[in-house]
Amino acid sequence: MQAKIFHQSSWARSSRGTPIEMYKKTHSRDGKATAPILFVGGVHGDEPEGVRLAQEFLKWLSEAESKSPEAILHSWILVPCLNVDGYLRNLRTNDNGVDLNRNFPARDWSPEAKAPRYYPGPQPSSELETQALVDLIKIEKPRLIVHFHSWEPCVVYTGHNGKNASEIIAGNSGYTVHEDIGYPTPGSLGQYGWLEHQIPVVCIEEKEHIRLDLVWLNFESGLKKLMTTDFET
Ligand SMILES: [Zn+2]
Numbered sequence: 001m002q003a004k005i006f007h008q009s010s011w012a013r014s015s016r017g018t019p020i021e022m023y024k025k026t027h028s029r030d031g032k033a034t035a036p037i038l039f040v041g042g043v044h045g046d047e048p049e050g051v052r053l054a055q056e057f058l059k060w061l062s063e064a065e066s067k068s069p070e071a072i073l074h075s076w077i078l079v080p081c082l083n084v085d086g087y088l089r090n091l092r093t094n095d096n097g098v099d100l101n102r103n104f105p106a107r108d109w110s111p112e113a114k115a116p117r118y119y120p121g122p123q124p125s126s127e128l129e130t131q132a133l134v135d136l137i138k139i140e141k142p143r144l145i146v147h148f149h150s151w152e153p154c155v156v157y158t159g160h161n162g163k164n165a166s167e168i169i170a171g172n173s174g175y176t177v178h179e180d181i182g183y184p185t186p187g188s189l190g191q192y193g194w195l196e197h198q199i200p201v202v203c204i205e206e207k208e209h210i211r212l213d214l215v216w217l218n219f220e221s222g223l224k225k226l227m228t229t230d231f232e233t
Helices: 048-067 083-090 128-141 160-170 187-199 212-228
Strands: 006-013 019-025 037-041 078-079 144-151 153-156 203-206
Touching: 006 083, 006 128, 019 048, 019 203, 037 048, 037 128, 048 078, 048 144, 048 212, 078 128, 128 187, 144 187, 153 160, 153 187, 160 203, 160 212, 187 203, 187 212, 203 212
Parallel strands: 037 078, 037 144, 144 203
Antiparallel strands: 006 019, 019 078, 153 203
């Protein structure tokens, strides 16, 4: 008898007090819980492609967990939309005008922003959304973090041992895999996961403004494969 997916409709709250959802399922091997993969959508509120991808992925996970849970090899945690307020208002930043992907307490966090939409906040981890994810990472110690964005299509990883997972995820999407996005991202989730915890972080950049019903088709096979095969990190 498989345990149900654990769901918290108010796992955390945004700086405006809006509830943030979280889903989680633990899988064991040889009687021992495996380290989870953490998936996060909606870090940037104006990238609906990433939220849609997270939602579609959750739909598939829910179905797979009820029909053939033995096929899923990895424990997982999914936050479909971290920046709930930005998402509701189609803004990159949260309600305080902070770019959450520059607000993580990585050692390279910088108070400078190249433009207002990249405002990193008054100090690292100043935002409740960031704090919630930081606490989750410290408690759950994921083996891999994957976050869903949209921009120029690519799959980017931070931490050399994220290469395998990135290639699996890119699958047949035709999107290229890079180790570096090509510009500095101080205080990003990638920098935080890798520099502070040595957890490889994969950033899926779906094509900006792509039709939302196409995002799952692009990553369906890659994400399914990630969950159903063994891979090294
Ligand atoms: Zn983004």
